[in-house]
Amino acid sequence: MDNDSISVMSHLLDYCSKVPQERIYLHTDRPYYMVGDTIWFRAHLLDAATRIPVSRSRYVYVELYDQRADTLVQRMKVRCDSNGVFANAMFLSKTMTSGSYTMVAYTQWMRNFGSDYFCYKPIYVTAKTGDDRYVSCVEAPIALQSSPLLEVKQRKGQLLIRMSDASESDTLTCVIYGGGNLVETPYVGSRVLRIGMGRLRPGVVTVAMIRPQDKLVLASCETQIASRDSICVSMKSQMTEGKKMPIASTLTLTDQEGRPLKGTFSVSVTDYDVVKPDTLQPTLSQWAVSRRDGVYPLADMLRGRYPQMTYPIETEQRITGRVKGTLKSKLKNPHLLLVNPAEGVRHEFELGDSSRFSLTVDSPEGTTWLLEGTKKSGSTEMVELQVDKQIPPTVRLPHYACQMGNDLSVYVKQSNQQQMYAWNGVVELPEFEKKGSKKKPKSMNYGQLEAPRNLYPNDPRIEHAASMETLLSQLGIYCSVGEDGHKRIGGVGQIVGKKYVDNVAETDDEEILAIWPQNVRSIEYFTMNHPQNTMYGVRADIRGRIPGVLFIFLKDGSEIGKRKHLLSMARISPLGYRYNMEFYSPQYPKTDKSDYTRPDYRTTLYWNPSLQTDDAGEAIVRFYSSDSSKRYLVTIEGATEDGRPVSWQGLLR
Template identity: 20%
Template sequence: MIRYKITKKWAYLVPALLLAFVSLAFVSPQTDLLQQLEKHLTSWRTQYAPEKVYLHLDKPRYTPGQQIWLKGYVVDAASLQPTSKSNVLYVDLLNANNEAVQRLKLKAENGKANGDIVLPANLPVGQYTLTAYTQWMRNFGEESFFRKEISIIGEKATTEKQDKTAQQIDLQFFPEGGDLVQGLQSRVAFKATKPDGTGIAMTGAVYDAQNQKLFDIKDTHMGMGAFTLQPQQGQRYQARVTFEDGSKAEYTLPEAKPTGYVLSVNETANPEQVQVSIAGNASGRQSLVLTGISRDAVQYAEQFNLQPGQTFSKQVAKADFPTGIARFNLATANGEPLAERLVFIDNQDNLDISLSTDKKTYAGRERVTMQVLARDKQGKPVSTDFSLAITDDELVTPDLQGLNINAYLLLTSDLRGHVQNPGYYFEENNAARKEALSYLLMTQGWRRFGWQQLAKGEFPELKHSPETDLAVRGTVLTDRGKPVKGGEALLYLKGQHLAFITTETDKDGRFAFEGFDFTGAVDMVVQGTDNRGRRKHLQVKIDEQDYQPKLPAIPAPRSEELVASASPDLLTAGKVEMAAADEVNADLTLKGILLKDVEIQGEADMVQPFKLHRKADAVIDVKDLPIAPSGNVIESLQGRVAGVQVYRAGPNDYRARIRGSRTAPLYLIDGMPVEEGITSQLNQFDISRIEILKDPASASLYGGRASGGVIALYTRQGGEAMQEVEPGKYIIIHRAQGYSKVREFYSPAYDGKTPASREPDLRTTLYWNPSVQTDAAGKATVTFYAADRNTTYRATAEGISDAGKPGRGITTFGVSLGKANP
């Protein structure tokens, strides 16, 4: 007896379906192909476990000198739950030439990371790309990276070369499922785009080879639409169209195959079902497999036999799929792909975030109280944290249909190419929006793995490891470039005592020191030896983190348009102070920058003070120096060494310059590099000797930081004996970059207790909070103060629950100077 694998809910369909398709023979879906699919998808979800990253920004456009406030969400691509693989998030701001303007390395905890980017005051006006990724995501290609275009608006435009080449409108046709087949009726989607990548409206008609008009066509949304065609043998079809700019063109439709299959899907007619129909004209009975895959798992599968001229139809429950893109694939029983169709399943189960204020209108600098409420589909409270941005709706024109957390995680992150106005597809739940979304999925294409890769289990080679913490990696080589197997790498930095950690090199000479957790830059010494403890003729090379994405350009508005859109009030409000440059952390200990579970092998005076140079240009015993009134040993060098000038930079702060160089010399204490100001903290009587390198050749042993010469101080603690280290590359000083410093958003308190500025408060971002935490009741309260503009403010909250449900909420309120409404 032939049976469908169905639930009781649809049991009443069985008699009707059997009558309609009595000649169809159904077999168990647990075929070898389906078993292979399940096996490969399980491997993909567990061993590969791709990630997605989304950035919530405080606003879509900025002026030079402003700060970009951002919150990063790093999630598992299948479940959308916080990732368990990566704890380090990279954010790059790229210009039109793919050059990094600013770069961040952020610490992600439970899949969330906060950060900010200070835009240079001289940043040229134009379109920039913000991209975010983890090292693990590099295994799956740069197309998997998050990217968002932001506009920098200003008073002056950069000079742009005029492109004098003719640019034509692009019109493409996409038969549903993949191919037109002679004698079988198919829907054909189309998409018309301008040279800048945006859609353009069009009208036209389709003609056959005899120049007979068959029917009219017209786009329904941003240059996209569809029509139905039943191609005949020996015919070719042509579309003659007129675009909204008045231009006309003719396009030939794809040629129909003599035999094949047509996959038709209707996901918009029934709110609870997806209607799937398959027709074919191949000779003989064919065994076919239909699958529905979503979130990297087979959600629906069925194998059936189809005779020529017959149609297979199936109602598939949407509730069996998670919200997001589903791929319906038709294949032969041995895995040969025949057709594919993407659909969007919307179960209306995203996180519901509502925002409300205690008033609708506030006076200038009045206190605002905002309530945040988070609930799930059933109305139950959700405890999680959100990012909240409140911006001036007049100065910062909102991008109402732009990219948001729902549109990215559920839609565009799984599609190829640029999607115009992605937020539109998550607006009102009406037929026009659903139809436009269907056309988008018929014309855009799947971004991730293809059917052939899935059926064969051919996934990308994993070249990049997930980062759970900061690490220093490198290679120990001979001076001829051969790897040193079984050697040892040793790392230490200057603390109260010399503490160190060691690790063995592998067969390729590779080593890794993991478990670091610090902010800013730290100078580390890394030394390599072979398996017999020898250092001569060895070199240590550190892996430099110089990777930068090379993303394809997305057409952007001309800079003249960005200048024209900049109001005087916006430019005035955008003038902010630049943040101070990052400094090197010179007072940290090794124990202080390692995670608690990392063991330090030694914490004592590991070696005697060392030096890389054989001979110094000047060697001074401190017994021969006068006592400095300030106690600063650098002051005592005044007039004692030819070519060394000493000047006073502040109380007890003396600096030196060698041979008139504008660059500060490299200061070493017992062989360890320190910052210039550290010398003011040293007691002159703790120093036993000073060696000075004035010659660039001898100073070059210490790298580029020694371009201003070297002043090496040796403490009495190290003893009078000096261990002379043979010059070489087996011991190097590496400046390790930690996490980027995260600034706190400043929100003034006009409460009468704190002195308030008399300057007008014209901030475009009134409030930014990257972590608004709702309690067990799903509620949170935030307070801030209005500014000094008659305007409307827009509040946008975005976040994702621990269950992997994204959501966003929006509200507005007004400010009227001098008056407030209840």
């Protein structure tokens, strides 16, 4: 091998290592669902070049779209577990309509290469009174790129390659890459180059002719190498006839030569008489060999040109932004306050000479963070806080060819029965209206914390107060006159550190005291030394006293002037990860018969997103039969530790 060919190979390897790419596949427990049902899924994240399972990205995003309306139904974030498995559950609202939906899965890193490389998984949702026919949606196969100069054929176990306009004196380099392949060989003249297909792994591969002197790509095209690997799965089952009886099945995974396969696979067991498999949808093995690995521009690879990545590999959740002065004023040594009121978390950061900040927050979905930018002195005057928005990708749903599938009437009937006798012990009842009790008003302060002293809306003390000073005294807040002769809120020994009107900080006490009480909607007061006061940015004085915090809310239309949003503060709820959900499979021990009388009409009897095979390639699946199941469809999806895709279905009788 000459130096030029070594250089070609090294460039390709260097590019793949510096610009790693990911592919993702969604496995769901079944192809169709009822409204109000749960989708159990695993996102198989693989290295695009080797198909080895990876967890470089710590988070996977899964979205559900209404295919007809092309609208987002829900979005969730899944964090990988200690084994690098991305699995969770998606709950379907009972207000959904029957029809075709699409699940979309991707990582932030994948956004650098375009949404065409996301995973698109069609599912069908039926309502209780909806259609009883399953509609199978099939995505059109990708079109392989061809070249008029390069002829590539497959014949008798060989890949035949010929460059049509090459002269007899030309010495070129032929490169074959993709699908886990990286082969290079010299090509002389216009002869036919023969490559044994036993050397190539299955998948979509690119064949290119390169002039080694200047590394110019003369021609390239694509071809698909069919899968030759035969994955063998054997099942040895122990089954007891009857309802709610234990079933144990030992699965053994080997290759065609009997060597055990090690990996972590997702396994579902469904009632075969109720849930039929969708044979039109590609399995993980079919998907792996029928899709391109990713974006690998050969010309850039050969010249060492690397793309500018907008989205980093997401290993942690971050909140980013900047603290700056308003009206082009410069802030010296700004500070940032980060508060999570629900968890009682409060951190203050000194930004130094930089106005930019990047905070690491590992938080579940629904978490609210309060941020406030201040000067070094703690003042928020002339301070603006800007938090970078998290903008999701623009997804282009694929166009499907839809075909009518199985009759769902049996499935709908059994699913209705199962939802009626839910396994959490709750039976659905009609919605009713509760009367005779009043709800306690919610806190309106931006931290949504309950203050120890309040004047709620419609409190007669608000209407009857002669002045704001009198109204505040109802909460134990007194006023005094400062050395400058101006009134201030807070009496002798009493400190009110922060005052907010409609959640906007006010520094002029006399302006607050000028508010007409009849224009006040409610007041919330956090007394001195209350432990939650620090959440609102007040600091203890030299004597250790924590100032009080006052919130005043005005009635609609009675604001003093036109109030603006507080520029120095932000309240955000970034998309956090969803807590891992564990599939519940009921147990019927012989010693406890209490659950035997409860009807069991499960359609998915077993779901395990992380079933691991041992050194012998074995794993055991255990579950109990339902009241109606007699035949069971076992589905296995995943990839081995060395990157071999595994897809298998078998029937348990």
